[in-house]
Amino acid sequence: MTRIGNSDLDVFPLSLGGNVFGWTxxxxxxxxxxxAFVDGGGDFIDTADGYSAWVPGNSxxxxxxxxxxxxxxxxxxxxxxxxxxxxxxxxxxxxxxxxRRAAEASLARLGVDTIDLYYAHFDDETxxxxxxxxxxxxxxxxxxxxxxxxxxxxxxxxxxxxxxxxRTGVALPVAVQPHYNxxxxxxxxxxxxxxxxxxxxxxxxxxxxxxxxLTGKYRSVDVEGQTSPRxxxxxxxxxxxxxxxxxxxxEIGDAHGASIAATSLAxxxxxxxxxxxxxxxxxxxxxxxxxxxxxxxLTPDEVDALNRVSxxxxxxx
Numbered sequence: 001m002t003r004i005g006n007s008d009l010d011v012f013p014l015s016l017g018g019n020v021f022g023w024t025x026x027x028x029x030x031x032x033x034x035x036a037f038v039d040g041g042g043d044f045i046d047t048a049d050g051y052s053a054w055v056p057g058n059s060x061x062x063x064x065x066x067x068x069x070x071x072x073x074x075x076x077x078x079x080x081x082x083x084x085x086x087x088x089x090x091x092x093x094x095x096x097x098x099x100r101r102a103a104e105a106s107l108a109r110l111g112v113d114t115i116d117l118y119y120a121h122f123d124d125e126t127x128x129x130x131x132x133x134x135x136x137x138x139x140x141x142x143x144x145x146x147x148x149x150x151x152x153x154x155x156x157x158x159x160x161x162x163x164x165x166x167r168t169g170v171a172l173p174v175a176v177q178p179h180y181n182x183x184x185x186x187x188x189x190x191x192x193x194x195x196x197x198x199x200x201x202x203x204x205x206x207x208x209x210x211x212x213x214l215t216g217k218y219r220s221v222d223v224e225g226q227t228s229p230r231x232x233x234x235x236x237x238x239x240x241x242x243x244x245x246x247x248x249x250x251e252i253g254d255a256h257g258a259s260i261a262a263t264s265l266a267x268x269x270x271x272x273x274x275x276x277x278x279x280x281x282x283x284x285x286x287x288x289x290x291x292x293x294x295x296x297x298l299t300p301d302e303v304d305a306l307n308r309v310s311x312x313x314x315x316x317x
Contacts, residue, residue, distance in 0.1 A: 002275045005174030005202045007147045009116060011044040011080050013269055014294035015204055017280030018047030022062025023055050025282045030066045035074070036287040042294075044080045046177075046204070046278045048121055049106050050087030060088040064109035072111050081110060082204070084121035084151055094124035096135035103144050118145040119177055122152045129157070130164055137170025149204075151177035155191040162199050173201060175275070180205035182214060182245055182264055182310045183237050193272050202275035208268055209261055209279055213237040215289070216246050216260035248309045252302045258292055265293025267306045 002013040016037045021030040034045070047067055053060035064083060071079070083106050086094050091102035106115060118139065120132060139145040148171050150158055158176060165172045176196055180188040180203065188205075196203055209215055211233035218234040246260060253263035261279075268277045279290045298306075 006200050007174040012042045013276045015044040015046045015276045015278040017278045018063040019051050020280045021066045023052040032284045033281050034070050036284045040291040046082045048084035061109050068109050068111040080116045082117035084119040086121040094132040095127050096131050099135040115145045117147050119149045119151040133164045140171040147174045149175035155195040175202045177204045179207045181210045183210050196273040203273045206278045208277035214264040259289045261289040262292035266296035266298050270303045
């Protein structure tokens with residue numbers, strides 16, 4: 001188990017991504033994945049109110065609705081649910097009124113009284129940050145949210161949020177959710193991790209497996225014949241340098257009897273301030289690798305080997 005920042009959230013060190021629920025995993029498949037994750041020891045689920053508004057026929061909130069129906073059906077003990085605000089088509093941005101209405105809508109879809117971890121999904125510079133910070137603080141003081149967090153914020157804006165929260169006496173953020181993995185390192189390591197260390201924040205990275213590239217499934221830039229919506233996103237990493245990372249992951253994983261995906265997640269967990277990488281699964285068969293990635297402990301030499309082979313990574317990929 002791992003603690004998120006200075007909060008009382010003590011979670012399994014891997015978060016199950018809910019972005020696929022209502023998209024590439026229908027209700028039945030989503031229930032099966034959630035069951036397998038919890039049966040295997042998982043207890044931390046990540047979603048957002050905007051998932052999956054981009055799918056034709058969807059309007060946003062589909063993932064939260066499926067998770068809410070699963071929670072009602074299974075009534076699991078101790079499951080921590082994180083969700084986010086700013087991207088639902090009906091609740092765009094981070095004005096105070098919008099944050100409140102979006103949180104209430106998420107609570108209704110999830111069927112819970114309190115959101116465990118509530119993220120500002122994307123920064124909204126059209127709204128004074130003081131207004132957004134106060135809105136999140138009120139959600140905590142009113143009991144709608146236990147802890148607040150930020151996603152896709154720059155280090156400067158995270159620092160500003162913390163300073164405002166301290167000055168006004170409202171709830172401080174406990175986590176940051178950045179895009180971070182073995183093929184996307186520099187910006188996070190150069191700016192986000194230092195500010196997280198300074199303020200005692202935990203990282204809960206998304207795209208932990210680089211849209212599937214870090215599973216080893218995509219070893220060519222040619223995606224012809226691939227039916228997955230993620231194939232083109234993953235294949236762009238299948239360069240000579242990217243494939244050297246896969247080869248190193250495979251070699252280290254073989255020494256542990258672990259998959260490439262599990263080894264990649266284990267590397268991410270070994271990075272400073274990282275509490276629980278986010279990874280999603282469309283099928284039950286994909287869940288064991290995620291659970292293994294939360295339990296695999298790499299040696300310092302193995303972490304160093306992966307650090308070295310991935311040093312080529314551009315800041316923007």
